[in-house]
Amino acid sequence: MQPAITADRLTKTFLDRRRGPVTAAKEISFDCGYGEVFGLLGTNGAGKTTTLRMLSTVLTPTSGTATVAGHDVVRAPLLVRRAIGFLSGNTGLYARLTPRETLWYFGRLHGMSHERLGPRVEQVLDLLDLRPHADVRCERLSTGNRQKASIARAIVHDPPVLILDEPTLGLDVLVASAMVRFIADCRARGKCVIFSTHILSEVEKLCDRIAVVHGGEVKAAGTIEELRLRTGKPLLEEVFISLVGG
Amino acid sequence: MSISLRDAAVICAGEMRSLLRDRHTVVYSVLIPVFLYPTLFLGMVQVVTVAKGASERRVARYALVGEDSAPRLAEHLATASIARSIAGKNQMTRLDPPEAPASPGSSPDVLLARASAAEWIRSGKLDAVVVVQATEPGCAAIEVLHRSDRDASRSARERLSAALDAFREAELLREATALGADRTLFDLLPVADLDLTPRSERLRDALARLAPLLLVVMTALGALYPALDSTVGERERGTLETTLIAPVGRTELIVGKFLPVMALAIAAALLNFASMAAALWVFFLQAKVEVPLAILSPAAIITLLAGEAILALFFGAAMMAAGLFARSFKEGQSYLGPVMLAAILPAVAASIPEVRLSPLFAVVPVANLALTLRDALLGKLDVSSGALAVAASAIYSAMAVWAASRLASKESVLLGQPAAESPGAGRFGGRLFAPFWRKS
Numbered sequence: 001m002q003p004a005i006t007a008d009r010l011t012k013t014f015l016d017r018r019r020g021p022v023t024a025a026k027e028i029s030f031d032c033g034y035g036e037v038f039g040l041l042g043t044n045g046a047g048k049t050t051t052l053r054m055l056s057t058v059l060t061p062t063s064g065t066a067t068v069a070g071h072d073v074v075r076a077p078l079l080v081r082r083a084i085g086f087l088s089g090n091t092g093l094y095a096r097l098t099p100r101e102t103l104w105y106f107g108r109l110h111g112m113s114h115e116r117l118g119p120r121v122e123q124v125l126d127l128l129d130l131r132p133h134a135d136v137r138c139e140r141l142s143t144g145n146r147q148k149a150s151i152a153r154a155i156v157h158d159p160p161v162l163i164l165d166e167p168t169l170g171l172d173v174l175v176a177s178a179m180v181r182f183i184a185d186c187r188a189r190g191k192c193v194i195f196s197t198h199i200l201s202e203v204e205k206l207c208d209r210i211a212v213v214h215g216g217e218v219k220a221a222g223t224i225e226e227l228r229l230r231t232g233k234p235l236l237e238e239v240f241i242s243l244v245g246g
Numbered sequence: 247m248s249i250s251l252r253d254a255a256v257i258c259a260g261e262m263r264s265l266l267r268d269r270h271t272v273v274y275s276v277l278i279p280v281f282l283y284p285t286l287f288l289g290m291v292q293v294v295t296v297a298k299g300a301s302e303r304r305v306a307r308y309a310l311v312g313e314d315s316a317p318r319l320a321e322h323l324a325t326a327s328i329a330r331s332i333a334g335k336n337q338m339t340r341l342d343p344p345e346a347p348a349s350p351g352s353s354p355d356v357l358l359a360r361a362s363a364a365e366w367i368r369s370g371k372l373d374a375v376v377v378v379q380a381t382e383p384g385c386a387a388i389e390v391l392h393r394s395d396r397d398a399s400r401s402a403r404e405r406l407s408a409a410l411d412a413f414r415e416a417e418l419l420r421e422a423t424a425l426g427a428d429r430t431l432f433d434l435l436p437v438a439d440l441d442l443t444p445r446s447e448r449l450r451d452a453l454a455r456l457a458p459l460l461l462v463v464m465t466a467l468g469a470l471y472p473a474l475d476s477t478v479g480e481r482e483r484g485t486l487e488t489t490l491i492a493p494v495g496r497t498e499l500i501v502g503k504f505l506p507v508m509a510l511a512i513a514a515a516l517l518n519f520a521s522m523a524a525a526l527w528v529f530f531l532q533a534k535v536e537v538p539l540a541i542l543s544p545a546a547i548i549t550l551l552a553g554e555a556i557l558a559l560f561f562g563a564a565m566m567a568a569g570l571f572a573r574s575f576k577e578g579q580s581y582l583g584p585v586m587l588a589a590i591l592p593a594v595a596a597s598i599p600e601v602r603l604s605p606l607f608a609v610v611p612v613a614n615l616a617l618t619l620r621d622a623l624l625g626k627l628d629v630s631s632g633a634l635a636v637a638a639s640a641i642y643s644a645m646a647v648w649a650a651s652r653l654a655s656k657e658s659v660l661l662g663q664p665a666a667e668s669p670g671a672g673r674f675g676g677r678l679f680a681p682f683w684r685k686s
Contacts, residue, residue, distance in 0.1 A: 056491050057491070058487060058490055058491060058657065059657050060657060078495070079493075081491055081493040086488070088484060088488060092484040092485050092487055092488035093488075094264050094483075096264045096267040097260070097263065097264055097267075101260075105256065106488075106492060108256040109253065109256055109257070109492040109494055110492060110493060111493070
């Protein structure tokens with residue numbers, strides 16, 4: 001079966017006026033299948049977000065290629081966007097719209113008909129326990145409910161691939177735990193989930209495979225067990241530190 | 247280039263809903279134009295009226311020096327003072343000069359008093375001084391000494407001048423009667439000033455000079471906040487990124503964002519125009535000035551609306567393009583301030599009668615539309631020049647929309663990040679031109 005995501009030597013270079021060319025991601029390669037949770041593990045500024053943005057077509061790779069759901073991210077960006085649900089680090093919700101309006105807005109942008117979208121919106125609101133807050137403007141929601149609304153926005157069109165950038169950042173224990181359950185549930189339903197994080201416990205709980213990213217490069221990729229064997233360290237924290245050279 | 251109208255419509259509806267729920271947008275684009283400016287206008291009229299009333303109630307203090315040379319003058323001024331006292335406004339009272347000349351009437355004393363008058367007026371003891379000097383037997387020259395930098399002195403001069411004009415007229419009539427001649431014999435080449443312009447046309451002329459400038463200013467102000475909110479505001483809030491990940495083309499995205507900006511700019515301008523018209527109506531009613539109802543013909547109104555739509559098209563697109571350059575809302579405001587000024591200044595051309603809608607002016611942005619609107623309101627529009635002006639404006643607007651959609655396809659502009667592999671990134675010029683020299 002074709003992988004849901006393939007990244008082949010993805011590179012992104014920015015030109016900074018003061019620092020000159022800055023390579024945020026350098027020859028990143030990995031793949032991820034359906035029904036799999038793949039983690040990009042790295043410190044702040046490691047290149048995780050840049051990689052996810054290239055996969056979601058927000059950024060164009062400087063070199064290298066990537067496909068998502070079988071579509072090339074450069075040559076067929078619209079088809080890639082139809083196939084993904086993207087959760088950005090800052091939720092990216094329209095503050096003055098309600099969660100229900102947000103779902104309708106993005107559902108319509110994904111080409112869903114009224115007939116299909118109506119029941120789907122209600123289903124997603126129930127799935128994320130958002131119904132009591134469905135008609136409250138997003139700016140008035142708590143951080144946890146904003147994150148739920150953001151997830152709802154990302155999955156309203158039921159995409160086969162989910163790209164989540166730091167999905168539990170800033171969440172309290174209960175909401176973070178719900179998020180972890182949600183990701184596990186997506187895997188059970190055969191979706192491909194790739195997410196970035198620097199929280200090791202989440203990685204251990206969720207990820208089938210991980211890539212440790214540091215300084216814009218993939219330092220190692222594989223299952224957690226494979227990485228333990230490779231580094232000879234029993235704890236994931238020690239594995240991570242030995243790989244990034246801390 | 248094909249465009250999905252459905253996607254643009256979805257974005258437009260979402261943007262409009264979001265903008266209309268934004269308190270700042272509603273305040274700056276609707277409430278201030280509708281309420282604040284007309285209130286300020288009426289308030290200023292009220293202040294001027296009150297100040298004028300206070301000035302009229304003030305009694306002007308004057309002195310008469312050298313009255314022996316014009317014996318009937320003192321009596322005439324006294325009569326005029328009594329008449330003004332009865333009327334209850336523009337009163338004046340005669341005071342003795344603080345330092346009376348030793349021998350009144352003699353020329354050296356008059357000169358002395360004249361020299362002292364400035365000091366009397368400066369010290370506030372008097373507002374004006376009437377100096378009469380005999381030039382030859384039976385003839386005298388009259389001067390009204392005053393200071394134009396002081397309201398009270400200026401007002402006193404006006405009252406005295408009016409009284410002196412009346413005195414001169416009375417003297418001429420008296421002389422004519424004594425000679426048994428017609429009074430009009432004394433008027434050499436009498437000139438009568440007769441304005442044949444009906445009141446409605448005078449009002450239309452004033453409106454034609456003022457309306458284009460008002461529309462330009464209000465359209466630009468109306469577009470400013472929504473344009474910033476839907477570009478750099480969205481980038482700051484992170485919503486631009488999430489919208490970009492939806493399967494929507496950049497052109498649809500920009501068109502969908504642009505239409506609400508344009509609609510709000512039109513709404514702001516027309517609401518302001520209507521409320522200013524209402525304020526003027528109130529002003530005319532208070533001033534008991536009759537205003538003809540049909541100042542504008544239906545054709546002029548249609549031209550006005552069409553011109554406003556093109557103005558909104560231009561300003562909306564230009565401001566969105568400028569807003570996309572900004573890294574922050576604050577930076578956007580600093581960009582659009584000069585843009586607004588540069589856009590509004592050409593509109594002043596419409597208030598200068600000598601500036602015609604020539605082929606050259608027909609291609610000057612903003613000035614061309616302002617002049618077209620003015621000439622259309624006056625019913626003097628040259629169709630070929632007007633068509634050229636509209637075509638030029640449409641082209642500029644299309645260019646601005648195109649530039650905005652090009653910018654929207656650039657990740658450096660959309661995400662506010664350093665541009666990838668582009669020279670001059672980060673600088674305004676670099677960001678302005680980078681989208682056009684780099685590959686898509």
